[in-house]
Amino acid sequence: MSADRANSNVTSETSDVWSHHVPVPGTPDGFTLRTCYPANPNGVEVMLERWRPGTEEPPHSHPGDDMTVVVEGKMSIQFYRKEAGELVPDGERIFLHKGEVGYVRAGRIHDAKYIEDCKLVYVHNKAFGFQLPD
Numbered sequence: 001m002s003a004d005r006a007n008s009n010v011t012s013e014t015s016d017v018w019s020h021h022v023p024v025p026g027t028p029d030g031f032t033l034r035t036c037y038p039a040n041p042n043g044v045e046v047m048l049e050r051w052r053p054g055t056e057e058p059p060h061s062h063p064g065d066d067m068t069v070v071v072e073g074k075m076s077i078q079f080y081r082k083e084a085g086e087l088v089p090d091g092e093r094i095f096l097h098k099g100e101v102g103y104v105r106a107g108r109i110h111d112a113k114y115i116e117d118c119k120l121v122y123v124h125n126k127a128f129g130f131q132l133p134d
Contacts, residue, residue, distance in 0.1 A: 010103040016065040016125040017044060017103070037126050047122040051075070051114035059087055059111045060132050064125030068102045073118030077102060080109040080133075087133060109133055 012018055020042035021032035037043035051073070059080050068075075074097050079090040087109065095115075096102050104110055106125070 010065065010105045012067075012101075012103075015067060015103050016106070017067045017123050019125075042126075044126065045124045045128040047120075047124075047128070049118070049120040049122050051118040051120070053114060053116050056113040057111055058132070059109050060130055061107050061109050062104065062124060062131065063127070063129040064106045066104050066125065067123045068096070068104075069121040069123075070096045070098055070100050070102075071119040071121060072098055073114065073116040073120075074098070075115060075118050075120075076113045077104070078111050078113075080111070082109070082133070 019034075021034045023032050034040070035043050037045050053073075059078075074095065076093050076095045078093045080087040081090040082088075094102065
């Protein structure tokens with residue numbers, strides 16, 4: 001199951017990652033794009049990431065919506081919520097495989113584990129940030 005299905009309120013239709021697209025003069029009708037931040041204050045940051053198997057990110061959040069496309073490999077994401085000052089899992093762990101896309105809403109606490117060698121395209125709405133929970 002992809003992250004967008006497990007967190008049904010975040011999809012390509014609802015994520016800010018897909019906002020602020022504009023037409024480009026001299027290109028075919030129907031084409032729009034969103035360029036990169038900080039040159040475009042309404043832009044995105046895009047990263048090409050590589051992760052070795054067995055590596056992981058601790059529970060954290062980001063200031064903007066994000067989207068991860070798994071180009072190669074297998075990874076997992078666990079969402080968390082705060083309960084009585086502690087982090088507790090929020091739903092089942094989600095596994096993403098080659099060709100799948102996951103979305104995470106801004107401020108949503110999650111971890112990430114890389115099960116196989118991963119190549120990812122990571123898109124963050126506006127400026128990227130990595131925030132550990134209080």
